[in-house]
Amino acid sequence: MSRLADYPLDLAVRILPLQVRRRYVAEFDADLQVLPNGKRAGYAVSTLLGAPRLRWEVIHSAAGAGAVPCFLGRHHDRRVHTESPDPTVFALECSRCGRIRDPKQRDTRTDQGGIGRTMFGGI
Structure with a gap:
């Protein structure tokens, strides 16, 4: 990739959902390789300007018509229990687009149940 085209394409890829980023990095790189050097910067800028629409199309095709709010x-998050034996530990899953978010409850809990003592064979 040309250095002038790297930055706009990196930004364009960051706008896309995580699940498809690797695919579009490969596609954008392949497109740049077939373009002459003088047209690479223009391609990168136009790709960056079109990235929000591409993001919407990817989300829309993955989740259907209800993905516009996403x-x-x-x-539209709902609680999904994890494999943890603790029933208070859960993740949030969007029922429209399938995005899963972990609120990091394991780190903020105050009662660690002796985890620190048992890890080091302790006291």
């Missing part, structure tokens, strides 16, 4: 950051 594109705007308005997810």
Whole structure:
């Protein structure tokens, strides 16, 4: 990739959902390789300008028509229990687009149940 085209394409890839980033990095790189050097920067800028629409299309195709609020950051989260034996530990899953978010409850809990003592064979 040309250095001038790297930055706009990196930004364009960061706009896309995590699940498809690797695919589009490969596609954008392949597109740049077939373009002459003088047209690479223009391609990178146009790709960056089209990235929000591409993000919407990817989310829309993965989740269907209900994904428009998710594109705007308005997810419809529901609690999903993890494999933890503790029933208070859960993750949040969007019922429209399938995004899973862990609120990091394991780190903020105050009762660690003796985890620190048992790890080091302790006291």
